[in-house]
Amino acid sequence: MIPGISITEILSLTSILFFIGVYGFITRTNLISMLVSVEIILNSTVINFVVINKYLYPELLQGVVYSIFIIAVAAAETALAVAIIINLYKQISSVDVKETETLKY
Amino acid sequence: MEKYIFYVLALIMIVSAIASVSSRRMLRSVVYLLFVLIGIAGIYFMADYNFLAAIQLTVYAGGIIVLIIFSVLLVHHIDMELEVAKKSKRIITALACLIGLGVFMTTIYSHPFIETTTAVTTTTADIGFALLSTEAGGFILPFEVISILLLAVMIGAIIIAKGEDVTEEPPKETPLVKQEKPVEKKKELLETEVTV
Numbered sequence: 001m002i003p004g005i006s007i008t009e010i011l012s013l014t015s016i017l018f019f020i021g022v023y024g025f026i027t028r029t030n031l032i033s034m035l036v037s038v039e040i041i042l043n044s045t046v047i048n049f050v051v052i053n054k055y056l057y058p059e060l061l062q063g064v065v066y067s068i069f070i071i072a073v074a075a076a077e078t079a080l081a082v083a084i085i086i087n088l089y090k091q092i093s094s095v096d097v098k099e100t101e102t103l104k105y
Numbered sequence: 106m107e108k109y110i111f112y113v114l115a116l117i118m119i120v121s122a123i124a125s126v127s128s129r130r131m132l133r134s135v136v137y138l139l140f141v142l143i144g145i146a147g148i149y150f151m152a153d154y155n156f157l158a159a160i161q162l163t164v165y166a167g168g169i170i171v172l173i174i175f176s177v178l179l180v181h182h183i184d185m186e187l188e189v190a191k192k193s194k195r196i197i198t199a200l201a202c203l204i205g206l207g208v209f210m211t212t213i214y215s216h217p218f219i220e221t222t223t224a225v226t227t228t229t230a231d232i233g234f235a236l237l238s239t240e241a242g243g244f245i246l247p248f249e250v251i252s253i254l255l256l257a258v259m260i261g262a263i264i265i266a267k268g269e270d271v272t273e274e275p276p277k278e279t280p281l282v283k284q285e286k287p288v289e290k291k292k293e294l295l296e297t298e299v300t301v
Contacts, residue, residue: 001152001220002111003107005108006218007220008213011213012213015210015213016119017122017141018209019205020119021126024127027190028126032135032176032180033187036125036126040122040141043141043165046145050149051152054153054154055218055220056218056219056220057221059223061227061231061235064232065236065244068157068160068236071160071161071165075164076258078169078173080258082172082173082262083265085176086179086180086266089179
């Protein structure tokens with residue numbers, strides 16, 4: 001545990017970050033900006049896993065291992081999303097959600 | 106001392122996150138995201154998880170941010186400004202987010218957390234043994250599944266980013282068709298011989 005800081009303060013911080021990410025995900029119409037918002041959401045949830053492991057069950061490792069897996073899945077998701085965005089830009093010359101109307105043809 | 110460091114980190118992270126979702130310049134938005142990620146690595150360092158902080162710095166700050174900046178520079182002009190959503194949409198979204206935040210806060214502050222006071226340092230060796238342990242509570246199966254996932258993502262990203270050159274090859278001639286052609290020719294020859 002971090003001395004002088006209770007678990008509720010860190011959980012409040014991650015909740016604030018989570019809802020900032022949700023706000024960005026809804027209001028942005030650019031695909032890359034939405035990807036940035038998704039990164040903020042994922043990171044705030046990862047802090048929750050780590051902090052709950054540290055404060056409530058410090059002798060276990062579940063939270064740390066889960067956060068490692070979440071980071072791996074987030075990296076995979078970002079790589080695929082960037083590939084899709086670049087391919088989309090080659091086809092319709094735009095990465096805006098409003099102009100993305102077709103799946104393949 | 107830790108208290109002040111945590112509050113400074115939290116302030117930096119929240120301000121950078123708000124700037125990241127509201128900045129109109131694409132590249133600046135990504136750089137603000139970098140500040141958020143580094144702040145999160147700082148929290149891992151404060152919680153005494155050095156390995157996680159190193160992963161956070163290398164994978165996120167080193168890998169994902171570079172990837173996103175790369176795609177931004179490929180897709181946008183560097184001084185292009187993003188259009189902002191309608192004001193009514195922004196206000197409604199902010200209200201919904203504040204209501205959700207209120208629900209979260211009441212839940213967090215009404216739940217009685219039983220905090221332990223024992224400080225256990227998790228070494229990297231512990232995490233490695235847990236990841237490769239085949240006993241009950243070990244993580245060998247998800248570890249292997251995530252390796253297959255990463256391989257599939259690597260192949261998929263290459264195929265998607267290469268576009269239609271890979272996926273739409275002209276259909277090759279099967280050897281069956283090749284074998285049939287001489288037979289027909291022979292038949293024609295036979296027919297011509299018969300007619301002659």
